[in-house]
Amino acid sequence: MLKKIGLRKLAVTTSALLVVFMIYLFPLSDKIDANKSVEYIDENTLKTVYLLDENNYVSEVNLPVEETEIEKILKKKLELITYNEKTKDKIQKGFKPIIPEDTQILSLKVDNDTCTVDFSKELLNISQVLEEKLISSIVYTLTSEKEVSKVIIKVEGKTLERLPNSNELLPNVLDRTYGINKNYDINSLYNLTKTTIYYVGENDDYTYYIPVTKITNSDKEKITVIVNELKSSVLYQSNLSSYLSSNAELKKYEILEDAVSLTFNDKIFESIYNENILEEVVYTIGMSILENYDVEKVMFYVDDKEVLTFEQ
16 A cells, blocks of 8 residues: 555656656746736727728728827828838738828818818829729728718818829718718619618638628618618628628618617527627628618617617
């Protein structure tokens, strides 16, 4: 008995020495560095900007902006979507700014709900493929702040009246009706309808959202268009995703003074075991509704029972 205990003690001791020896030979690579600083981001400082993703979609991304005054916030946001070495490290992998390198903001002013921004001539150094996306990125980045709903773009003091390459006319005062990531499905140039729909994008572990303005000749209610597009099993672009089940059915809707109410069947839930609606489903439907209707919130019902309310 004593011999067995002695052997067991010897085995334990030998094992312990072996572990120490191995650690000595192969030091742990994930040691904690007490001197290494950890960067924390205050969620209250996150602001929405619109950058190009790997598929050249103008995409909604949240980045920290420390400024508190509206004009300084807007200027900083424009700097974040301008290509330069200073901002490169502040942007997530897989995204890139669209405003051309060396573009300077000569002035920026907010008057009532209109932001007038004057850029240097380098703004015009954009390819024809990206010129519309450039305007969309600027307009959507600026109007994502509640204080701004209209944008006037100037270059060297003169209002930008045409796109720099195609020479296409631009409104003197721009807003989000200009559209973003435009997709045309038309058979006539008359009676055009624009419906902006938010899809899900994924980059490694980062989930983001991509607004697409679908331009059609359809006279269908935009709510119906939004839901039908999002629950389609085959999207018109394979790299745009939606988490809304194809079995989800919009049973009825109501457009109120400051809200839209949507009533779905229970297929909108995450699963038969979980009566929650996925965050991605709520956001894509909710933002699409707010983008197309002058309302402040979207109420989700399942079989006449209110489940949640979405507000931006």
